[in-house]
Amino acid sequence: MSTVLEAIEIESAPSPRASIIWLHGLGADGHDFVPIIPELGLPLTLRVRFVFPHAPTRPVTINGGMVMRAWYDVYNLEGQRREDDKGVRASQTAVEELIAREKARGVPAGRIVLAGFSQGGAIALQTALRHGERLAGIMALSTYLPIAEKFAAEASAANRDVPIFMAHGSVDPVIPMARAEQSRGLLQSLGYAVEWREYPMPHSVCPEEITDVSAWLGKVLGRAA
Numbered sequence: 001m002s003t004v005l006e007a008i009e010i011e012s013a014p015s016p017r018a019s020i021i022w023l024h025g026l027g028a029d030g031h032d033f034v035p036i037i038p039e040l041g042l043p044l045t046l047r048v049r050f051v052f053p054h055a056p057t058r059p060v061t062i063n064g065g066m067v068m069r070a071w072y073d074v075y076n077l078e079g080q081r082r083e084d085d086k087g088v089r090a091s092q093t094a095v096e097e098l099i100a101r102e103k104a105r106g107v108p109a110g111r112i113v114l115a116g117f118s119q120g121g122a123i124a125l126q127t128a129l130r131h132g133e134r135l136a137g138i139m140a141l142s143t144y145l146p147i148a149e150k151f152a153a154e155a156s157a158a159n160r161d162v163p164i165f166m167a168h169g170s171v172d173p174v175i176p177m178a179r180a181e182q183s184r185g186l187l188q189s190l191g192y193a194v195e196w197r198e199y200p201m202p203h204s205v206c207p208e209e210i211t212d213v214s215a216w217l218g219k220v221l222g223r224a225a
Contacts, residue, residue: 004097007053008034012042016049018111018136018221019102021095023053023120025142027068030054033117036205040214046221049107053098055091055119071119072146088126088146095127099135113220115139118175118203122146125164125183129192130156137163137220139213142203144175145183152190164194165216167209169201 008030024032030052037050055069062074072087095114102112113136116124121143128138129151138159143166145151164187168180177198184194195216199206 005053013047023116025118109133167197174203
């Protein structure tokens with residue numbers, strides 16, 4: 001029997017009618033993006049439940065086997081990349097359980113946004129694009145599409161037209177812009193509509209990005225209302 005991931009939950013208003021499941025990056029935890037909520041300034045009328053899950057702890061190869069919160073193992077950042085297929089899919093399953101819990105609490109799939117930064121963004125893309133019901137949107141910040149070579153065969157028809165917001169820093173030393181652009185190009189070649197933004201920043205977020213994220217969330221959750 002699986003256990004749903006522990007998470008920090010913040011509701012912008014009673015009886016939420018929408019949910020944003022926001023996944024943190026490598027070595028962080030669910031607290032990482034909590035401070036961004038007031039900066040987003042989303043209308044209270046959207047009645048959003050923010051869900052910030054904590055990734056499981058595991059040894060991370062690139063960090064000398066140190067145990068930390070990670071959605072999957074990372075073997076290297078340069079050269080031929082070897083991906084942790086098993087870890088990625090385990091996290092996909094865990095996030096699917098979070099989606100199921102939101103639905104059980106009365107938020108339909110069409111009112112759920114999957115969001116994430118870095119590793120969390122990779123899992124957001126991995127999960128949402130394979131999910132069997134249409135979601136409200138996918139927000140992928142400073143990240144890439146994992147297990148890309150298997151994506152076309154595994155993609156769900158339900159989310160072929162899901163709004164996708166991808167943003168990246170032009171001087172990101174962790175996930176090079178070129179890798180994010182490659183992921184964007186693959187998605188676009190398969191017919192996905194990607195709203196793309198880039199900012200003069202490293203592996204982080206910036207005020208201009210937060211403004212763009214707020215506008216995008218208001219748009220996709222307003223449309224889904």
